[in-house]
Every structure is written in C-alpha cells, then in structure tokens.
Amino acid sequence: MKTLNKTKLTLALTTAMLASATSQSVMAESVTEALTSxxxxxxxxxxxxxxxxENSAKDxxxxxxxxxxxxxxxxxxxxxxxxxxxxxxxxxxxxxYTVGPxxxxxGIYSVIADPEHTELDQGFIQYSAEGITAKLGRQVMTMDGHRFIGHVGWRQDRQTFDGLSVAYAPSKDLTLNYAYIDQRNRIFAEAADLDAKDHLLNASYNTSVGKLTAYSxxxxxxxxxxxxxxxxxxSFVGSTAAGETKILYAAEYASQSNETASTDYSTDYIxxxxxxxxxxxxxKLGYESLGSDEGMVGFATPLAxxxxxxxxxxxxxxxPDEGLVDVxxxxxxxxxxxxxTVMYHDFxxxxxxxxxxDLGSELDLSYVKSYNKYYSAGIKYAAYSGDSGKVDTDKLWVWVGAKF
Structure with a gap:
C-alpha cells in the first residue's frame, strides 16, 4: 500500500512539474512572440x-x-x-535663437523653444482589457482638447508625464479617467522638468446633442x-443639423484656487x-476668459x-495677473x-x-497638406500687434514631415 501511495505521489508531482514547465514554455513563447511581432x-x-x-533681442x-x-x-x-x-x-x-531654460x-535672440536634445520620450507598460486601459511609466497624456492637459506637440520636444493613467469605459457613452503624475517632462529637454504630485480626474458622457464633461x-x-x-x-460640446448646415456650439466653466503658504487666490474660466x-x-465665433482675482493673479493652465x-x-x-479675455x-x-485656416484674436x-x-490683437494663417499617408507639409504665420507693454511679434513656420 505504501509503495502504491508513493507511486501516486510521484506521478502527481511529475504531472505538476510537467504542467508547470509546459505553462512556463507557453508563457515564454507568448512573450517572445509579443516582442518579435x-x-x-x-x-x-x-x-x-x-x-x-520689436525689442532689443536679435531676430x-x-x-x-x-x-x-x-x-x-x-x-x-x-x-x-x-x-x-x-x-x-x-x-x-x-x-x-535662444532657449532660456x-x-x-x-539673452541674445528671440526665443524659439526647440533645444537640441536626445531623451526617452515615452516608456510605459500598458494593460488593456474589458474597457480598461492602464499605463504606468513615461507617457503622453491629453484631456479636454489640450486646454488643461496636453502634450505641446507643436514643439520639437513635446511634453510627457511620468506616472499612472487609467481610462475606464463601462459603456460606449461613458468614459472615466484618472491619472497621477510625479514628474512633468517639459519642452526644454531635461532643463526645466518638475517633480509633481498631480491628480487628474475627468469624466465624460456622450448625449444625443453633445458631449458633457466634468473634471478636477x-x-x-x-x-x-x-x-x-x-x-x-x-464643459459641453456638440453640434446639430439645420438643413444642409451643421451648427457647432460649446460652453465651459471652471473655478480655480491658487494657494501657497502666504496667499489664497480664486479665479474663474469661461x-x-x-x-x-x-x-x-x-x-466660428469664440469668447474665452481667463479670469483675475482683483488684478493679483490670473487663471492658469500650466499643463496645457x-x-x-x-x-x-x-x-x-x-x-497676465489682470487676466485675459480673447474674442x-x-x-x-x-x-x-x-x-x-484664418484666425483673428482681440485681447x-x-x-x-x-x-x-487693451492687450493687442493677432492674425494667424496656416495651410497644411498631406501627401498619401506618409508625408505632410505646411506653412504657418502669426502677426501680433502689441499693447499694454506687449511687443509686436511676427512668426513664420515652414515644415515637411514623414512618418512610417
């Protein structure tokens, strides 16, 4: 009987070891395939x-x-x-050109914020299943059309963040987002990166007449x-049809508190x-107001x-401390x-x-064209006419791009 029991135990252990080895082999093959595919x-x-x-800086x-x-x-x-x-x-x-940070x-030329650099732009582990997508590591984060959280992709060194982000879509209309940031990797190589303790919460719901979003x-x-x-x-953003014309509309409001050891300011955004x-x-006709608290501090969007x-x-x-109104x-x-695109701003x-x-006015012009799915080119011009101490500024961009 003891011999039989020992035989059963040996068979069980052997089976378990073979199953484990097979499982590890399958996992190794899966990881290898993931890496190579x-x-x-x-x-x-x-x-x-x-x-x-029109200042002392060289062009x-x-x-x-x-x-x-x-x-x-x-x-x-x-x-x-x-x-x-x-x-x-x-x-x-x-x-x-000058890159201050x-x-x-x-202090010699006007600023063009494109430093020479080589760095890790993104590096993260992602998990995605059953409506959940989570990323851990250095990553691009964008919310609300970049107005509050963006990657500053216009600059050559775009903005990324070190941290954790989680998106959950329990239905096709509802999306919940949370992110924690412990470092802001800004657009000046590593010269102006900032350690942080940022919490981002964003929830959006698609209705029949537009998208409703709430955020903190x-x-x-x-x-x-x-x-x-x-x-x-x-915020609420939507559109509706009126015959052959599509009507676009958007409205947004936010309140902001800015607290330090010695100050406590409150501003509004519309x-x-x-x-x-x-x-x-x-x-489109737009009105944007970044409010001021009695001329002491203006509404801020530092991650936009x-x-x-x-x-x-x-x-x-x-x-500006006096706030900004942009019509x-x-x-x-x-x-x-x-x-x-043609845009005109009155500030x-x-x-x-x-x-x-009066904070001046600006005219913006651009033309962008893509050539098949690999190449693109564009030209862009901005002419700002200053007031209240702001200097006249003209900027021109011409570019070509390729992606494979």
Missing part, C-alpha cells in the same frame, strides 16, 4: 521657424529636425509595452512648499463658442498645449488638397489696471 515606427519633422520682435531663426523612433510590443494577457526615443538636431548651422544663446485637476509641484493649484470645471459648417467652410490657444505667436503662454473668429476650409484684460487694459 510588435510594431516599429519613425516620425520625422524638419521645420524652419523665424521670429521678429531668431531655426532649422531643426526632430526624429521619433518608437516600438510597441504585441500583447500578452492584455499587457504590452511601448518605448519611444526623441532626438532634435540643428540642421545646416541654422541655430540663431537650457542657457542656449541666453489638482496640481502641486513637489518642492517642499505649499503651492496647490486646484481646478474644477464642466469659454463659449458658436459656429457653422456650410459648403465646405467652417466659421498653450500654443493651440490665445494666438500662435505665443504671447500669452502665462496669463476670436476662425474661418477654415479646403483648397488644392489641403486645409487652410484685453479681464480686470483692467492703470497700465494694462
């Missing part, structure tokens, strides 16, 4: 930029080439990985001081727009893709296989002071 990609952008300003010009090399593995039980390297080089010696030509962005730099910047808001699409033309808002000349990358008109359409202070009231 992934997708590599290359994205290159060659861009010329010039800046002319700036830059010809830079950005290269993104990425590899995304296949999936194993819902897990995958992405690695992306980013490099920017000055081409043909065309580097007459890096010390490049400091609780930002804090991890530098041993009290510096919370908390924003709570709600964004309203109405537009129409007819015979291939899109026309700021170039997308308040004029392409980037005069208002930081909101704008946009007309866009198609021509010769590409897309053109003023939210709470005028003795020295700051």
């Amino acid at each position: 992934g997708k590599a990609s290359v994205n290159m952008l060659l861009r010329y930029e010039s800046v002319e300003q 700036a010009s830059a010809l830079t080439l950005r290269t993104l090399l990425a590899y995304k593995t296949g999936s194993v039980n819902g897990f995958s990985a992405t690695v992306e390297m980013e490099d920017t080089r000055i081409v043909m010696g065309q580097g007459d 890096t010390g490049y030509n400091s 962005y609780l930002l804090e730099m991890d530098n041993g001081t009290e510096n919370s910047l908390d924003t709570f808001g709600v 964004n309203l727009s109405i537009g129409a699409v007819f015979t291939g033309i899109t026309a 893709t700021l170039h997308k808002f308040n004029g392409w000349a980037d005069i208002f990358l930081g909101t 704008n008109v946009t007309i866009a359409g198609k021509a010769f296989g590409g897309g053109w 003023s202070a939210d709470e005028a002071s003795d020295t700051v009231d």
